[in-house]
Amino acid sequence: MKKNLITLIIAVVLLVIFALLLFTFQVRQSEVVVVSTFLKPTDTITNAGLYVKWPWPVQSINRFDQRVQTFADIPSETLTADSTMLLVNVFVGWKISDAKEFFPKFPGGSPLAAQRQLENMLRSAKAAVVGKHNLSDFVNSDPAQLKFAGIEKEIQNSVEAELAKNNYGISLEFLGIKKLGLPENVTQSVFDRMRAERTKFITEAQFKGEAEATKIKSAAERKAADVIYNAQAEATRIEGAGVAEAAKTLGVFQENPELAVFQLQLEALKNSLGQKSTLIFDERTPPFDLFKNLPAVNPGK
Amino acid sequence: MSDHDHHDHPYAPEAQDAGSQALAEALRSSFVIVKFAMVALVVIIFAAGFFTVNPGEKAVILRFGKPLGDGPKMLLSAGKLYWSFPYPIDEVVRIPIAEIQKITSSVGWYATTPEMELAGIEPPAGASLNPLIDGYVLTADRNIIHTRATVSYHIDDPRTAIFSFAAGTNHQFNLGGISNAVQDAANNALVATAARFAVDDILTRDQAGFRTAVRSHIEEITFREKLGVVIDQCDVQSVAPRQLKEVFAAVTTARQNHDKLINDALGEQNRILSQAGATASSVTNAAESARTRFVTGIQSDAEAFRALLPKYEGNPQLYAQLELTKVMAIVLTNVQDKIFLPQRADGKPRELRLMLNREPPQPKSAANP
Numbered sequence: 001m002k003k004n005l006i007t008l009i010i011a012v013v014l015l016v017i018f019a020l021l022l023f024t025f026q027v028r029q030s031e032v033v034v035v036s037t038f039l040k041p042t043d044t045i046t047n048a049g050l051y052v053k054w055p056w057p058v059q060s061i062n063r064f065d066q067r068v069q070t071f072a073d074i075p076s077e078t079l080t081a082d083s084t085m086l087l088v089n090v091f092v093g094w095k096i097s098d099a100k101e102f103f104p105k106f107p108g109g110s111p112l113a114a115q116r117q118l119e120n121m122l123r124s125a126k127a128a129v130v131g132k133h134n135l136s137d138f139v140n141s142d143p144a145q146l147k148f149a150g151i152e153k154e155i156q157n158s159v160e161a162e163l164a165k166n167n168y169g170i171s172l173e174f175l176g177i178k179k180l181g182l183p184e185n186v187t188q189s190v191f192d193r194m195r196a197e198r199t200k201f202i203t204e205a206q207f208k209g210e211a212e213a214t215k216i217k218s219a220a221e222r223k224a225a226d227v228i229y230n231a232q233a234e235a236t237r238i239e240g241a242g243v244a245e246a247a248k249t250l251g252v253f254q255e256n257p258e259l260a261v262f263q264l265q266l267e268a269l270k271n272s273l274g275q276k277s278t279l280i281f282d283e284r285t286p287p288f289d290l291f292k293n294l295p296a297v298n299p300g301k
Numbered sequence: 302m303s304d305h306d307h308h309d310h311p312y313a314p315e316a317q318d319a320g321s322q323a324l325a326e327a328l329r330s331s332f333v334i335v336k337f338a339m340v341a342l343v344v345i346i347f348a349a350g351f352f353t354v355n356p357g358e359k360a361v362i363l364r365f366g367k368p369l370g371d372g373p374k375m376l377l378s379a380g381k382l383y384w385s386f387p388y389p390i391d392e393v394v395r396i397p398i399a400e401i402q403k404i405t406s407s408v409g410w411y412a413t414t415p416e417m418e419l420a421g422i423e424p425p426a427g428a429s430l431n432p433l434i435d436g437y438v439l440t441a442d443r444n445i446i447h448t449r450a451t452v453s454y455h456i457d458d459p460r461t462a463i464f465s466f467a468a469g470t471n472h473q474f475n476l477g478g479i480s481n482a483v484q485d486a487a488n489n490a491l492v493a494t495a496a497r498f499a500v501d502d503i504l505t506r507d508q509a510g511f512r513t514a515v516r517s518h519i520e521e522i523t524f525r526e527k528l529g530v531v532i533d534q535c536d537v538q539s540v541a542p543r544q545l546k547e548v549f550a551a552v553t554t555a556r557q558n559h560d561k562l563i564n565d566a567l568g569e570q571n572r573i574l575s576q577a578g579a580t581a582s583s584v585t586n587a588a589e590s591a592r593t594r595f596v597t598g599i600q601s602d603a604e605a606f607r608a609l610l611p612k613y614e615g616n617p618q619l620y621a622q623l624e625l626t627k628v629m630a631i632v633l634t635n636v637q638d639k640i641f642l643p644q645r646a647d648g649k650p651r652e653l654r655l656m657l658n659r660e661p662p663q664p665k666s667a668a669n670p
Binding site: 006026027028029030031047048049050063065067068069070072075087091093135138139140141143146148149173174176177178179180181182183184185187188190191194195198199201202205206208209210212213214215216217219220221223224225227228230231232234235236238239241242243245246249250252253255256258259260262263266269270273274275276277278279280281282283284285286287288292 | 332363365366368389392428429436437438439440441442443444465468469472481482485486493495496497498522525542545548549551552555556558560561562563566570573578581582584587589592593595600603605606607610614617621622624625626631635636638639640641642643644653
């Protein structure tokens with residue numbers, strides 16, 4: 001009896017497992033599942049969890065990754081509005097937005113087939129958008145004229161419109177330019193131009209350097225002359241101020257101008273007859289006038 | 302029937318009992334083994350469900366494909382022991398968040414190999430660049446340069462990293478999708494930023510500005526596309542095309558010469574202005590000094606005058622003679638040559654002829670510069 005119970009339990013467990021495998025299926029967080037009844041898509045499940053279904057051949061399921069997938073298209077040459085052959089390569093991030101629409105439109109719901117379809121759309125969209133813009137819209141140091149981001153948006157809008165029109169069940173999450181180039185033979189012309197420009201820069205740098213150096217030096221000399229001239233003017237002003245200040249004291253000498261003049265004469269005499277000078281004098285010059293006024297000497301007395 | 306059987310095979314029941322017993326014994330043993338194996342299996346399955354999360358890692362348990370917990374609560378961190386049911390009920394997804402991820406955008410770099418990079422060798426430059434092989438970017442002034450960016454980042458939102466971006470079509474949970482998206486962002490940032498910078502700004506004048514702009518562009522894209530990553534570092538390397546290496550080097554030299562000329566001129570400017578400043582200071586200082594001397598001299602003369610005035614007014618004649626005599630004594634002491642010329646007896650003036658010549662200049666020496 002006990003043996004039979006164990007056997008029964010094992011059988012029930014196996015039966016439950018088999019039934020679960022047959023009647024249930026999981027949807028992972030990153031997935032979207034299309035349930036088909038007699039091969040016709042009847043339901044789309046986007047929320048993760050455990051679900052029930054009728055076993056094959058009544059119902060079957062197809063799983064799709066609903067996360068964003070990225071890829072870059074093949075670079076293609078396109079003519080700009082100003083007839084420049086430009087090589088544009090873009091990358092896109094896309095995802096399945098409506099698996100029920102996506103599934104029947106591509107063989108086996110293949111994401112690679114969807115990418116190929118997207119590449120075709122991108123090629124057309126790039127050609128249409130690039131053809132409307134000049135090269136200066138792609139490369140420009142003036143932010144007001146640069147339309148790089150706008151061009152990316154235009155291409156994205158064009159592809160999105162195409163996707164919506166055909167109801168592919170795909171949404172474009174982002175798009176950007178991966179590479180911007182020129183045809184190989186044009187790169188050589190660009191190098192020739194760049195070489196000529198560099199050579200011009202070299203000559204300019206030499207001449208500019210010499211001219212600027214001369215300018216700096218002459219400006220410095222002029223400024224130095226101004227500084228000295230101003231200093232001399234200031235010195236004159238200072239000396240004038242000194243004379244004016246001294247003039248206030250001169251009133252003292254008015255008390256006796258003769259004495260003042262006499263004092264100045266004495267000072268002048270002292271200052272003028274210094275060392276290395278020769279003085280010629282006679283007996284009228286004091287103190288030698290003493291010789292002149294000597295009392296007569298009478299040796300006989 | 303049983304009697305007949307018993308009669309035909311007198312030893313059969315004994316033999317059957319022994320066989321049954323042996324079989325029963327064997328079955329009993331087998332059941333014990335099976336039971337033991339089942340218990341062991343249950344224990345192994347239960348024990349295998351335990352797991353830990355490594356430091357710098359987050360984990361998510363998917364039960365029947367759905368994360369356990371909502372929002373940030375679904376993320377399991379290090380420091381605890383967790384348990385999950387075996388697959389296919391539960392699935393543990395691990396996400397390395399602290400590990401620095403790194404991508405290199407070489408969309409603007411020439412074709413090379415890691416071996417050549419390590420050896421510091423550049424591939425030979427052809428006359429032109431094949432856009433399908435050689436990477437480059439177009440600058441705002443329509444020139445061509447090579448530039449590449451190495452971006453280091455870490456995962457800030459692990460849920461976005463694994464549940465929103467896929468790499469390939471195999472339904473795997475990994476960071477490949479995010480890595481591809483960051484790579485695309487870096488490629489786009491290099492091309493778009495170069496398109497608004499002039500070649501000389503990228504290569505020399507504003508390298509830091511270009512690097513900052515590239516980083517900002519990458520950050521803008523990662524934010525806009527909700528990649529859930531944080532950019533830690535963005536190194537940008539830019540070089541002139543190998544085809545123009547020499548001419549670019551010559552421009553650098555010419556610019557250095559230009560700067561040298563300017564610097565020399567600025568040095569000369571400083572010298573001239575400093576000298577002028579010193580001369581100006583000297584002139585004004587001398588004037589100040591002369592002014593002070595003059596004013597002080599006058600003031601001291603005035604004071605002396607006031608002191609002498611009473612003496613002078615007492616006997617002007619005597620005072621004048623005394624003072625003159627004092628001065629003459631000083632003068633005659635200092636004067637080098639003194640010639641006394643007595644008056645002629647007849648009172649007529651004498652005629653004196655002197656030959657005057659200047660003192661010869663002394664030769665210059667260290668003592669007399």
